[in-house]
Amino acid sequence: MSDTSANRRQRVQSAETGMSVLKALARLGGDASLTAIAAEVDENAAKVHRYLLSLVQEGMVAQNAATQHYHLGPESVRIGLAALRQCDPVRMGEMALVRLRESLQVTCFIAVMGNRGPTVLRIEEPSLPVTVNMRAGSVLPWLWSASGQAFLAFSDDADIRVQAQAEFDAGNEAQRSMLAGPDPVARLCRQVKEQGCAIVIDTLLRGISAVAAPIFDARGRVVAVLTALGASNGFDARPGGKVCPQVMREAATISHAMGFGPG
Amino acid sequence: MSDTSANRRQRVQSAETGMSVLKALARLGGDASLTAIAAEVDENAAKVHRYLLSLVQEGMVAQNAATQHYHLGPESVRIGLAALRQCDPVRMGEMALVRLRESLQVTCFIAVMGNRGPTVLRIEEPSLPVTVNMRAGSVLPWLWSASGQAFLAFSDDADIRVQAQAEFDAGNEAQRSMLAGPDPVARLCRQVKEQGCAIVIDTLLRGISAVAAPIFDARGRVVAVLTALGASNGFDARPGGKVCPQVMREAATISHAMGFGPG
Numbered sequence: 010m011s012d013t014s015a016n017r018r019q020r021v022q023s024a025e026t027g028m029s030v031l032k033a034l035a036r037l038g039g040d041a042s043l044t045a046i047a048a049e050v051d052e053n054a055a056k057v058h059r060y061l062l063s064l065v066q067e068g069m070v071a072q073n074a075a076t077q078h079y080h081l082g083p084e085s086v087r088i089g090l091a092a093l094r095q096c097d098p099v100r101m102g103e104m105a106l107v108r109l110r111e112s113l114q115v116t117c118f119i120a121v122m123g124n125r126g127p128t129v130l131r132i133e134e135p136s137l138p139v140t141v142n143m144r145a146g147s148v149l150p151w152l153w154s155a156s157g158q159a160f161l162a163f164s165d166d167a168d169i170r171v172q173a174q175a176e177f178d179a180g181n182e183a184q185r186s187m188l189a190g191p192d193p194v195a196r197l198c199r200q201v202k203e204q205g206c207a208i209v210i211d212t213l214l215r216g217i218s219a220v221a222a223p224i225f226d227a228r229g230r231v232v233a234v235l236t237a238l239g240a241s242n243g244f245d246a247r248p249g250g251k252v253c254p255q256v257m258r259e260a261a262t263i264s265h266a267m268g269f270g271p272g
Numbered sequence: 273m274s275d276t277s278a279n280r281r282q283r284v285q286s287a288e289t290g291m292s293v294l295k296a297l298a299r300l301g302g303d304a305s306l307t308a309i310a311a312e313v314d315e316n317a318a319k320v321h322r323y324l325l326s327l328v329q330e331g332m333v334a335q336n337a338a339t340q341h342y343h344l345g346p347e348s349v350r351i352g353l354a355a356l357r358q359c360d361p362v363r364m365g366e367m368a369l370v371r372l373r374e375s376l377q378v379t380c381f382i383a384v385m386g387n388r389g390p391t392v393l394r395i396e397e398p399s400l401p402v403t404v405n406m407r408a409g410s411v412l413p414w415l416w417s418a419s420g421q422a423f424l425a426f427s428d429d430a431d432i433r434v435q436a437q438a439e440f441d442a443g444n445e446a447q448r449s450m451l452a453g454p455d456p457v458a459r460l461c462r463q464v465k466e467q468g469c470a471i472v473i474d475t476l477l478r479g480i481s482a483v484a485a486p487i488f489d490a491r492g493r494v495v496a497v498l499t500a501l502g503a504s505n506g507f508d509a510r511p512g513g514k515v516c517p518q519v520m521r522e523a524a525t526i527s528h529a530m531g532f533g534p535g
Contacts, residue, residue: 023287
């Protein structure tokens with residue numbers, strides 16, 4: 010949110026300090042001494058102790074009677090579980106889809122891992138969309154779509170690798186020729202990981218290019234993929250081009266909102 | 273903790289109000305309107321709004337631009353994951369073991385589900401212990417120990433049922449005679465659930481009785497069992513007797529510290 014001075018005036022400073030003490034304890038692994046917590050928030054121990062008393066009072070923190078260390082309490086567990094339950098990549102990604110559509114004038118969507126493969130859940134199209142046969146509910150291939158490739162490369166699910174290999178073996182000559190080398194699936198995964206996103210040009214749909222980047226949850230698992238696509242002739246799908254960095258940045262923003270990475 | 277007036281004076285009231293707003297949002301499922309949150313904490317909306325601004329500032333809460341609803345933010349996820357990681361039933365149960373040992377003068381332990389079955393992790397013995405061949409690392413049977421019965425009855429893991437049935441089929445005449453009826457394992461589970469604890473008298477060890485109650489984690493799964501045991505002649509193992517209610521109460525306290533049940 011924008012930190013205007015009106016906003017700052019309305020806020021409650023001690024509530025924020027209390028939260029920062031709680032976050033510091035979480036950063037320290039959820040268990041630490043008063044000294045360590047005070048050092049982490051860069052405040053004096055007496056002040057931090059007062060906030061810890063309040064956090065204990067509210068059940069957010071508990072203190073070990075033997076070691077005097079503080080640890081995250083049952084209310085922190087409850088809040089975390091409620092937060093995890095409502096952590097939905099589609100919901101977290103709504104604004105990212107709108108931003109991508111507006112700034113690039115491309116079709117973009119979020120796909121999750123359905124039981125039949127990568128499945129489009131939410132799609133945004135510009136006012137003059139390229140005509141693609143893709144809608145909410147569409148299931149995409151692992152190797153011949155950017156979304157599938159992004160799931161494949163960033164997931165460590167062995168089942169997906171097996172399915173991708175089966176797709177390769179069943180592919181036609183034109184498809185197989187796009188993936189080269191002795192272990193083409195592994196090679197593709199390495200390349201996508203190095204790029205940070207998957208790029209396909211005319212692979213799934215003739216004349217259509219697409220770029221897909223992974224969305225991670227708080228535990229570091231790929232839970233969704235953010236994809237942008239457009240007509241190949243007006244779509245800059247180069248790794249450092251117009252589309253890739255922005256898709257990767259928006260995917261990273263969604264991952265962060267899901268609790269991925271440092272605070 | 274004891275809420276002495278000295279303690280209360282030192283605490284920071286607004287930090288506590290901030291936490292109570294956050295907890296209210298979690299109780300409301302992690303997503304709610306300002307009106308609903310204000311009603312839940314029983315404060316006026318203007319005041320609650322100021323606290324929400326601070327919670328948003330700290331990343332604990334986020335606001336949906338379209339609906340104006342508030343939901344738990346990425347920092348709440350991070351704190352919850354850190355809290356879950358350090359939620360260890362043995363650590364949470366240390367004090368309960370000491371209290372049980374002192375007040376009942378019995379041997380008591382916490383067992384978790386190991387890969388070979390219920391496994392004792394931490395044991396406390398009175399100064400004059402009854403001699404039992406049980407120590408940290410001991411693996412217990414499903415049917416012939418109170419700990420195993422408590423896991424069996426409160427878990428919905430089908431594998432455990434299968435293993436318990438195999439144990440029954442392999443049991444000797446004396447063991448099998450203790451469990452009656454057409455489906456003795458299911459009957460035992462019902463009985464243990466109704467009692468809220470498992471009771472065995474002279475089953476695993478001659479002359480030894482034991483009482484075990486389940487410890488649940490924040491998701492409601494049995495993650496450990498708290499067991500007290502003693503010489504049958506001096507150990508009141510009746511359901512409403514001296515031992516059962518106290519073991520059940522201490523197990524419930526540990527479950528609560530793990531985040532189980534309402535706050």
